[in-house]
Amino acid sequence: MSPEVPRRRGVGAGRGVLEGAFALLEGLAGVDEAGLSDLAARAGLPKATAHRLLDQLAGLGAVERRDGRYRMGATVARLGRAWRTHRMVERAAALPLRRLVAVTGGGAAAVAPCAGDMVVIARLPGPADAGIPFPAGAVVPPGSAAHIVVAASGTATRPPVGCSAAEWSRRVGSAREHGVAVQHSEGEVPMCCVVAAVRARSGAVVAAIGVTLLDDRRSGSAADAVRHAARAAGVNLARMPAARRL
Numbered sequence: 235m236s237p238e239v240p241r242r243r244g245v246g247a248g249r250g251v252l253e254g255a256f257a258l259l260e261g262l263a264g265v266d267e268a269g270l271s272d273l274a275a276r277a278g279l280p281k282a283t284a285h286r287l288l289d290q291l292a293g294l295g296a297v298e299r300r301d302g303r304y305r306m307g308a309t310v311a312r313l314g315r316a317w318r319t320h321r322m323v324e325r326a327a328a329l330p331l332r333r334l335v336a337v338t339g340g341g342a343a344a345v346a347p348c349a350g351d352m353v354v355i356a357r358l359p360g361p362a363d364a365g366i367p368f369p370a371g372a373v374v375p376p377g378s379a380a381h382i383v384v385a386a387s388g389t390a391t392r393p394p395v396g397c398s399a400a401e402w403s404r405r406v407g408s409a410r411e412h413g414v415a416v417q418h419s420e421g422e423v424p425m426c427c428v429v430a431a432v433r434a435r436s437g438a439v440v441a442a443i444g445v446t447l448l449d450d451r452r453s454g455s456a457a458d459a460v461r462h463a464a465r466a467a468g469v470n471l472a473r474m475p476a477a478r479r480l
Contacts, residue, residue, distance in 0.1 A: 326468075331343070341446045428457055
């Protein structure tokens, strides 16, 4: 069942049309494909409006339509690759990620802040990733270790739902003290994620690098490797002329 979203007003011209179109694209971002009714509900739009906007998006190649269902189109992927900060950080993190996988044996990823979210920009799969399917382009859930290291940098961040202000403050303080955030996941197979911030030459946090491990007892030994990978990515980024203003 689709979540109920308040209907958007004024989706008739100007900014309202753009808002409605982006709401539909946001709805598609979280699924492989969806039908008209589902997308209209996700975007908070009347079905007729959603249908009209989807027709326009399909004409531009932003979405693909087949048998009454829609999926993200190639145009969106092409435009996404033009995100300069994304491309620079991805390049800067490429070798550190490979070394991190070699040293720890876990799955490694780089994520970057985007409009208040943390988005996966590069990923090297590992054994622990079977139950955590976050491909490149996926939005990391709120309260993750990546969010914690960003908050530890001084960026104002509200506690995620289900986490008290005191607990959130403790997690952020620990990340600030140790230079990494560690998130444990309990289940049939204990896992943990260790993340460190990637800083630009200015000192601003522009991304985070982390590793996911099957054995949560290894988080301590992995912390040094993650910190080293994050620093290496920052050094690589500082060497790029186009990144010097970040």
